[in-house]
Amino acid sequence: MGSLDEGHLCVEIEDGMKLGFEKEPETIAIEDAVKVLLLGLGEDVNREGLMKTPLRVAKALREGTRGYKQKAKDIVQGALFPEVGLHDGVGHAGGVGGLVIVRDLDLFSYCESCLLPFQLKCHVGYVPSGQRVVGLSKLSRVADVFAKRLQDPQRLADEICSALQHGIKPAGVAVILECLHIRFPSVESVLLDSKHQGWVKVLVSSCSGVFGNENADAWVDFLGLLKFRGVTMEKILTRDSIKQSWCPSHSSSMNKIPSELVAANPEMVAAVSSILRSLGEDPLRKELAETPGHFVRWLMNFENTKLDMKLNGFTCGITNLLKSNGEVGSCSNEHMHSELNLSFWSQCEHHLLPFYGVVHIGYFCPIGFNHIGKSLLQSIVHFYGFKLQVQERLTRQIAETVSSILGGDIMVVVEANHTCMISRGIEKFGSNTATIAVLGRFATEPAARAMFLQNIPDSTTTTSQTS
Amino acid sequence: MGSLDEGHLCVEIEDGMKLGFEKEPETIAIEDAVKVLLLGLGEDVNREGLMKTPLRVAKALREGTRGYKQKAKDIVQGALFPEVGLHDGVGHAGGVGGLVIVRDLDLFSYCESCLLPFQLKCHVGYVPSGQRVVGLSKLSRVADVFAKRLQDPQRLADEICSALQHGIKPAGVAVILECLHIRFPSVESVLLDSKHQGWVKVLVSSCSGVFGNENADAWVDFLGLLKFRGVTMEKILTRDSIKQSWCPSHSSSMNKIPSELVAANPEMVAAVSSILRSLGEDPLRKELAETPGHFVRWLMNFENTKLDMKLNGFTCGITNLLKSNGEVGSCSNEHMHSELNLSFWSQCEHHLLPFYGVVHIGYFCPIGFNHIGKSLLQSIVHFYGFKLQVQERLTRQIAETVSSILGGDIMVVVEANHTCMISRGIEKFGSNTATIAVLGRFATEPAARAMFLQNIPDSTTTTSQTS
Numbered sequence A, B: 001m002g003s004l005d006e007g008h009l010c011v012e013i014e015d016g017m018k019l020g021f022e023k024e025p026e027t028i029a030i031e032d033a034v035k036v037l038l039l040g041l042g043e044d045v046n047r048e049g050l051m052k053t054p055l056r057v058a059k060a061l062r063e064g065t066r067g068y069k070q071k072a073k074d075i076v077q078g079a080l081f082p083e084v085g086l087h088d089g090v091g092h093a094g095g096v097g098g099l100v101i102v103r104d105l106d107l108f109s110y111c112e113s114c115l116l117p118f119q120l121k122c123h124v125g126y127v128p129s130g131q132r133v134v135g136l137s138k139l140s141r142v143a144d145v146f147a148k149r150l151q152d153p154q155r156l157a158d159e160i161c162s163a164l165q166h167g168i169k170p171a172g173v174a175v176i177l178e179c180l181h182i183r184f185p186s187v188e189s190v191l192l193d194s195k196h197q198g199w200v201k202v203l204v205s206s207c208s209g210v211f212g213n214e215n216a217d218a219w220v221d222f223l224g225l226l227k228f229r230g231v232t233m234e235k236i237l238t239r240d241s242i243k244q245s246w247c248p249s250h251s252s253s254m255n256k257i258p259s260e261l262v263a264a265n266p267e268m269v270a271a272v273s274s275i276l277r278s279l280g281e282d283p284l285r286k287e288l289a290e291t292p293g294h295f296v297r298w299l300m301n302f303e304n305t306k307l308d309m310k311l312n313g314f315t316c317g318i319t320n321l322l323k324s325n326g327e328v329g330s331c332s333n334e335h336m337h338s339e340l341n342l343s344f345w346s347q348c349e350h351h352l353l354p355f356y357g358v359v360h361i362g363y364f365c366p367i368g369f370n371h372i373g374k375s376l377l378q379s380i381v382h383f384y385g386f387k388l389q390v391q392e393r394l395t396r397q398i399a400e401t402v403s404s405i406l407g408g409d410i411m412v413v414v415e416a417n418h419t420c421m422i423s424r425g426i427e428k429f430g431s432n433t434a435t436i437a438v439l440g441r442f443a444t445e446p447a448a449r450a451m452f453l454q455n456i457p458d459s460t461t462t463t464s465q466t467s
Helices: A010-023 A025-040 A053-064 A072-076 A136-147 A153-168 A187-192 A217-224 A239-245 A266-278 A291-300 A304-325 A374-385 A391-406 A446-455 B010-023 B025-040 B053-064 B072-076 B136-147 B153-168 B187-192 B217-224 B239-245 B266-278 B291-300 B304-325 B374-385 B391-406 B446-455
Strands: A080-082 A100-111 A117-127 A132-134 A172-182 A199-209 A334-348 A353-366 A410-418 A432-439 B080-082 B100-111 B117-127 B132-134 B172-182 B199-209 B334-348 B353-366 B410-418 B432-439
Touching: A010 A025, A025 A053, A025 A266, A025 A291, A072 A136, A072 A153, A100 A136, A117 A136, A117 A153, A117 A217, A132 A136, A132 A153, A136 A153, A153 A172, A153 A199, A153 A239, A172 A217, A199 A239, A217 B446, A266 A291, A334 A374, A334 A391, A334 A410, A334 A446, A353 A391, A353 A446, A374 A391, A391 A410, A391 A432, A410 A446, A446 B217, B010 B025, B025 B053, B025 B266, B025 B291, B072 B136, B072 B153, B100 B136, B117 B136, B117 B153, B117 B217, B132 B136, B132 B153, B136 B153, B153 B172, B153 B199, B153 B239, B172 B217, B199 B239, B266 B291, B334 B374, B334 B391, B334 B410, B334 B446, B353 B391, B353 B446, B374 B391, B391 B410, B391 B432, B410 B446
Parallel strands: none
Antiparallel strands: A080 A132, A100 A117, A100 B432, A117 A172, A172 A199, A334 A353, A353 A410, A410 A432, A432 B100, B080 B132, B100 B117, B117 B172, B172 B199, B334 B353, B353 B410, B410 B432
């Protein structure tokens, strides 16, 4: 445990660094690029919610890719401890041959194909040799050095493995990563297809020394201790298959989005290239060639103007539907109806990072009345999701819109995971947020609220990214 | 999201700060005090595993109590965003009255009664007013400012609540903390009583404004969204009951430990008082008066000499027992026996912080032979646990000792949670470690290892602190 490993006294130091950091040319260049992106989305860069967004994005990206400036060797050095093992021929333990595993390290990285953060659980094992063991926290810190770069899962696993092999010089190293990438729902695809849920999950591995190949005995021990995490050799992707199956920006549903969209926004694509350069990357590196286009495609889902146009046709449709179903809210003989777990995706306007989760809507419905279709409510949710948003506003807007259709007694609960709570300094992996909006009877009757809240299923399984 | 909130560029900064930090008088004073504690434990402060321990402890403690130097107000300022709400009389949402909750924030703090870190899950809710909402990450950062001090759960909840009420000026704030404190097993008590497992868990709350009292409607909504976390009003402790039921240093089993132990080590008690002063605390503050004594009591469980003495009588006992049961390992007609989930507590010699978990022991046993009792294996585990240790050595020592009793075919798996992986810079809350030692047939036969590993139950529920 060297002296560079604790993040110590950051707060005091940041204070002193604040001006210097903000004036660095890389920070300013990223800020300028983010302003171009916001303008491309039809946003007013001077509105209060967005004013500090360029600086926030610049800070998050520079912090999130700080691994380029770190060396794994510096971390391991000074954290190797002599530890006697068993005599040769007797067995394996301690400093010789006894497997050491650290499991369930929560990390995040940035996808080099689309520039979005992805979350990962890292399991690392090594077999000591030469009577040397390494401080356990160093396995996590070395993994983090390589996670804090633009990555793909297989290269990340390989780089962690290689750095530990060179730093510790053990009999062997094994690394397994469970990586979770947010899907790329687009406005078009989700309105047509409600199946666009969940995340892309891949399992990759890398190894050296005694872990030599996947049939090595050491692997059996390692996997035996990961069995309850659902990690098996069969589920680990081969090096060939990972490229196609990982980042959703490569998938066919994304390719349906016209490439004219990208061609029509050359200044946005150039801005993302500029960001890559400011992070110390080479935008011409093969794996990064299409990244600016992918990122702009993703962003354009949250374009401002485009979505306003859509609303007009859309509410017309709702009104017509309601007319054919009869008057709403006129009957005193009502019961509460709940529409639960409507999925949503949105983009946090403070950090330009995704937040996503589920929306629950409760309303009172006259008995005998054909209650409003789930797909219609889902459309309203997507409509307000696909914008630069904050969760509080999203909740209110959904409530107001549903109220304008169904009458005044509405309750909306939004449960969300915010990427900005993970892929920035605070790194609160398990946290999630809930917001509530209540109108009419739900505002005045606690019993009505309680009844609706009773219906909401366990969010620890439905909204958690890692479950 | 102000500019001080990201922990940005810490690595580069630490590099430059390294010498300065190590030379600060507070750091040096804590290092000196830790050397006194190590000497009091009968340790050689110059052996390689301990050489950097004083500096590591000083860094961890200063970093872990950095909240004394932070102001919650600085964090919230600049992160308040205008957000329109619903019109008065219509309902509650957005910037007016709509409840906002952040759940499952993992934090750690230091117990002011015993100086050990404790883990907590924080749930925070507030009701916006004046059309202002706060950036979600700020709720976590404000909670962290107060967690990074010497605390007790109720005061921590109160301070978080009060700081948010003053910083955001909302209609009300509610805070619920689920706190987990490691128990205080002592050498004496665990050898007599194997029930000393698990942690002390308490649930505390604090509130202001519309959350006014526990019958307030706003509480119903908040608790409705926490129901799947097992949080109910009935389980929340009252202010009076928390003091007695929290830190195990107050419990009757601790009081069994002779206070002469503390009286006999005045220089250790003085060293802990000196540490409190170096952290900026007043050792004469009422709540801290007994803390040095409690901490020394805890530490003395891991005294070196004392335990060596005990081993002698103890192995004699084992040898006698075996003689009465007949010769071991002579029969070729054997089956594998597993003793699973033997609990252990130990103290990491690199950080002077607890690590704890379970030990699984596999061995071959002649058919018809009365296999060795679980309580004897548990005693061996405790014997090697109650030392300044590293997990790799603990695993090897248990394997070697069991082997000397039962013959050569032994497999030991240790699954542990390390407090030092949580209560320092890397803050990997969910992580845990596993180590393996194999002797004889287990070293040469992968099938034997696999058979034993099959028997090990799901560690994600047995060793996780938070499950």
